[in-house]
Amino acid sequence: MTDTRWRPVKRTRTFEDVLAQIEHRISEDGLTAGDRLPAERQLAEQLGVSRSSVREAMRVLETLGVVSSQAGRGPDAGAVLVSRPDTALTDLLRLHLGLAALELREVVDTRLMIERWAAGHAATARADTSALTAAYEGMAAARTPEEFVEHDTAFHCALADASGNRLTGAIMRSLRDSMRRYAVEAVERLGDTTALQADHARILAAITGGDPGEAERAVTDHLARAYPSL
Amino acid sequence: MTDTRWRPVKRTRTFEDVLAQIEHRISEDGLTAGDRLPAERQLAEQLGVSRSSVREAMRVLETLGVVSSQAGRGPDAGAVLVSRPDTALTDLLRLHLGLAALELREVVDTRLMIERWAAGHAATARADTSALTAAYEGMAAARTPEEFVEHDTAFHCALADASGNRLTGAIMRSLRDSMRRYAVEAVERLGDTTALQADHARILAAITGGDPGEAERAVTDHLARAYPSL
DNA sequence: CATCGGATATGGTCTGACCATACTGTGGTC
DNA sequence: GACCACAGTATGGTCAGACCATATCCGATG
Incomplete structure (x- = not known):
């Protein structure tokens, strides 16, 4: 029989993967409050996931007071890192x-x-x-x-x-x-x-x-x- | 001219409305840890919003350690209220x-x-x-x-x-x-x-x-x- | 030079589909 | 009757694509 004995206990959900990637970028690139994250569509393409998953990750970060999203265009638009615990x-x-x-x-x-x-x-x-x-x-x-x-x-x-x-x-x-x-x-x-x-x-x-x-x-x-x- | 002078300062996003509704239910119906929330599709229909918005609200609640989602069927499946701060x-x-x-x-x-x-x-x-x-x-x-x-x-x-x-x-x-x-x-x-x-x-x-x-x-x-x- | 209006980039929402998972019930087998 | 295999089904997870609202940018126009 083929190897089916292990199987991970719990599959990591896609948006959790997105979260990990973003958090990794923050600590790796030394991002701080005021810096901008890529746009949702762009991020989705970069990570090879759907925009929905990116959005769910954004919602988590927003809930934790780490990003603030703003629609529109220009330097203030998009997902900006903040620190509002x-x-x-x-x-x-x-x-x-x-x-x-x-x-x-x-x-x-x-x-x-x-x-x-x-x-x-x-x-x-x-x-x-x-x-x-x-x-x-x-x-x-x-x-x-x-x-x-x-x-x-x-x-x-x-x-x-x-x-x-x-x-x-x-x-x-x-x-x-x-x-x-x-x-x-x-x-x-x-x-x-x-x-x-x-x-x-x-x-x-x-x-x-x-x-x-x-x-x-x-x-x-x-x-x-x-x-x-x- | 028609009345355009007021316009709310900031439109509440749909998922925030969903959040408020769920929170209202929790305090109103006295729900506590262990109780189940309606299924995502059902909740979406009840509130007249799309499932995406319900899902984003769920993600927020999950982030705050208030619900835990489990796929599948049966009494343990679905969104269950927990308290994991x-x-x-x-x-x-x-x-x-x-x-x-x-x-x-x-x-x-x-x-x-x-x-x-x-x-x-x-x-x-x-x-x-x-x-x-x-x-x-x-x-x-x-x-x-x-x-x-x-x-x-x-x-x-x-x-x-x-x-x-x-x-x-x-x-x-x-x-x-x-x-x-x-x-x-x-x-x-x-x-x-x-x-x-x-x-x-x-x-x-x-x-x-x-x-x-x-x-x-x-x-x-x-x-x-x-x-x-x- | 000032102003107005379209182009455009961004988040917000919706729809509908499909997949993975895990119970439920049904029917057959012993 | 007890047990087991399997289809059915309800649930969350993900995806693709569309459209809307908003805010800036930029060029045309006066």
């Missing part, structure tokens, strides 16, 4: 929360972890606090819970960015975005937001004062107040 | 690292943050350490750097899982996977791994002993030894 992370968290595969508590705990860490780092590094201050002042003018949450989100994301680590910043933004609706509920339940604002002032002061320990404590107290049930 | 996160990190949009230092810092946090929580909760012990013993038998890194990864992922937070566990696994190649290089550069193993023993002891402070210190010291340049 935020939206990808947000989609990921939102969907898995919707699937009940993640609990809100896990998200909030992770947030607490990141914020404590970021606050400590920002204080140690005496980071630039202009973005933090701006968000803090915006909060004072907020009239509705939605508005408040919006500025609150900006404050906490600025805090994460102040740590100087883009990855934690991106995770933080995604965590906030995916739980926005719960944040609004929490603020409505609390009613009064003056205490939350005072917390922010304390965090800000600790960072500008360069006191990491106090900054971490302030963040911990703040989140304990915002999510008392957790 | 790990692979999605891994792909995301790997690609953005390849794009030089993230630096290794940021990844390692994030890892340090998670591991300290997880070790502290695991110690506080007196978590089950059987997985940790198994990985620790596997490490002793490792002959090559690759083998060592493999068991080392298992140890650190078990550590993250021991915190009881699936999100941090998933992030940890993705961080490790996306930087595997650098980990092997680091181990090769070090040569001797006995010190690293002693660190692991110390971490393990702190957790089983229920001492969060010591657990965090042990993790910090361990990573400082493994990545001295950072």
Whole structure:
């Protein structure tokens, strides 16, 4: 009998092959954000596959925040490499929360972890606090819970960015975005937001004062107040 | 003249509409992992779009670790809802690292943050350490750097899982996977791994002993030894 | 020189076909 | 009745070709 004993466990799908090729090009040619990928039809011909398969690969890359497609003609058109992990992370968290595969508590705990860490780092590094201050002042003018949450989100994301680590910043933004609706509920339940604002002032002061320990404590107290049930 | 003044700012693409519909169904019907989605052709007919658009939406969901497609017939075939954020996160990190949009230092810092946090929580909760012990013993038998890194990864992922937070566990696994190649290089550069193993023993002891402070210190010291340049 | 309009390149969508895969049911065989 | 072989069929995976929408480019025209 002929050799039929092995057979690969799972056939790699064509679009996965396309993905591998593109990823290989990126690392091989040292492509970075701003560079353009060949057009879909051209890529399909180069790789000897149909345009559909190329398109499915593009969709994956777009989902991962690695390319951005633009129709039309000219230097801005076509598939351009970008680096936008935020939206990808947000989609990921939102969907898995919707699937009940993640609990809100896990998200909030992770947030607490990141914020404590970021606050400590920002204080140690005496980071630039202009973005933090701006968000803090915006909060004072907020009239509705939605508005408040919006500025609150900006404050906490600025805090994460102040740590100087883009990855934690991106995770933080995604965590906030995916739980926005719960944040609004929490603020409505609390009613009064003056205490939350005072917390922010304390965090800000600790960072500008360069006191990491106090900054971490302030963040911990703040989140304990915002999510008392957790 | 007819009303042409408005025009939506950006036309939503068909597959995005499909995505929104599917996501709506998930949250509305309370679908969870294990449930099946309609077949591609059927979904296309229901939504009044082509199968290509449905397929592109499926590709997105698959990329985000939310569905898994299987050809054939029967209860296991078709698009099944799953919850596998790990692979999605891994792909995301790997690609953005390849794009030089993230630096290794940021990844390692994030890892340090998670591991300290997880070790502290695991110690506080007196978590089950059987997985940790198994990985620790596997490490002793490792002959090559690759083998060592493999068991080392298992140890650190078990550590993250021991915190009881699936999100941090998933992030940890993705961080490790996306930087595997650098980990092997680091181990090769070090040569001797006995010190690293002693660190692991110390971490393990702190957790089983229920001492969060010591657990965090042990993790910090361990990573400082493994990545001295950072 | 400025402006307008067609040519063109690009992504987005649709249709219909075919293939590979894996279960389902049917019928025959023992 | 139990078992097995095989055709049927529902599913995802891929392909080819067409058409549309959009945005630039470029040449003709004033």
